[in-house]
Amino acid sequence: MWWDERVSARFRRNLQPTLTYWSVFFSFGLCIAFLGPTLLDLRCQTRSSLSQITWVFFSQQFCLLLGSCLGGVFKRTLAQSLLALFASSLAISLVFAIIPLCHDVVLLAVVMAVAGLAMGCIDTISNMQLVKIYQKDSAIFLQALHFFVGFGALLSPLIADPFLSDTNCILANSTNASSSLPQLRRALPHHPNLSHLELPPRGLLVTRVSYAFWIMALINLPVPIAVFLLLYKERMVPCLNGSSPPLLPADELALETRPGDKDELSTPAQRPHTPPGHEDLFSCCQSRNFQGASFTYFAVHITGALVLFMTDGIVGEYSGFVYSYAVEEPLAVVHKVAGYLPSLFWAFITLGRLISIPVSYRMKPATMVFINVVGVLITFLLLLIFSSSVVFLFVGTASLGLFLSSTFPSMLAYTEDILQYRGCATTVLVTGAGIGEMVLQLLVGSIIHDRGSYSFLVCGMIFGCLAFTFYALLVFFHRMYPNPSPGMEPQPRALFWDGSESST
Known part of the structure; x- marks a missing residue:
């Protein structure tokens, strides 16, 4: 295997x-x-x-x-x-x-x-x-x-x-x-x-x-x-x-320990009964979760969420408006042919996620996110350069779906790895992605209505540049983020701390 x-x-x-x-x-x-x-x-x-x-x-x-x-x-x-x-x-x-x-x-x-x-x-x-x-x-x-x-x-x-x-x-x-x-x-x-x-x-x-x-x-x-x-x-x-007797709190599926796992989890005393970090958004915002947290702790959460705000927003606005863009001048694609564009986009998102399963085992999440955001940026640039080509619109749609496919899971794995599985990364990133998908779709729709269909690609290019910028900031804050020494009590409270160093 x-x-x-x-x-x-x-x-x-x-x-x-x-x-x-x-x-x-x-x-x-x-x-x-x-x-x-x-x-x-x-x-x-x-x-x-x-x-x-x-x-x-x-x-x-x-x-x-x-x-x-x-x-x-x-x-x-x-x-x-x-x-x-x-x-x-x-x-x-x-x-x-x-x-x-x-x-x-x-x-x-x-x-x-x-x-x-x-x-x-x-x-x-x-x-x-x-x-x-x-x-x-x-x-x-x-x-x-x-x-x-x-x-x-x-x-x-x-x-x-x-x-x-x-x-x-x-x-x-x-x-x-x-x-x-x-x-x-x-x-x-x-x-x-x-x-x-x-x-x-x-x-x-x-x-x-x-x-x-x-x-x-x-x-x-x-x-x-x-x-x-x-x-x-x-x-x-x-x-x-x-x-049947109820399960002990430490026997929850996510914390299950079997023979051979001694190298992965530490002693039962170090395993919390309820995970304190991965909570709902409102619990995450409580002040007790921020005690002793550094500036970079907040910066990693925010920049990670902003990357997904942009990339998931691109997924929503592109799948929603590529058909409308294709049937307008200068492309004027036949309606039935243009109808294949959203399906092509989702097909390559699905294919990309399938390819990413074995690739993610060999490649670090940070590297995958870098390839994704750069690929999105280059694809939109080429779509703008060849904006009068119907063939390249189909090629660019497939390419965009491929690069966007693994951005969310790779960002989630990367951010959790930075934070050593403490903090509220999952909740904050999921929320940021959801807001982006909702807001950017409404924003692009109103801009296209006012400025014309060509602004569809311009908006995508701007969002791609912003996604790359926020990713660069995330990498910068990752370098600044303190790496706890083995045996130290992490701040804020630890989740699944096993005494090992970061694998990033």
């Missing part, structure tokens, strides 16, 4: 929980990418204006951010984490099943808000639990985790595509009902205020998009079942515990 026996043994020992955390991230990916291609069919279903239906986007993204901030609340014990993951993954299946029944846009926004909260909890808890289990070996497993996001995000538009309407999905006698959905799909991201395009208040609804949601609900159903089986194995199902 291409990894050593120690990592392989730890993976075999934690096989079921690892596969379970990977599967819930498939649910996350399945839910994150379906809304764009189905939004206009949902507009027909709710008989709403485009300006009203686009608030569903905001509802999901805002609650995803809120769920990411609150996800650490459910992570105090392993039982709470697994119960939260079970509820979240089951909620996603229920959301898929309920969406076809939502004939009011407000109700649809509420349902998508529930989905956003579930996705945010999954995002925070799964990342945290894998870091807790594998610690300094977590980079490779985080790469695999985020591969499943890309796989789910690639799969959901492919499921929805056969059921999307090509013409007006409400039949009526009015001549105003003759507009085609492909034309509206082109206009949606470029012109956010299209409330003047009205649908007939009455008529026969002919959209078949409901079948796509029901198929996705069934595909996702094995995920909460897998989480329930892990709960049952760990004797944490509230009604099925029977007479």
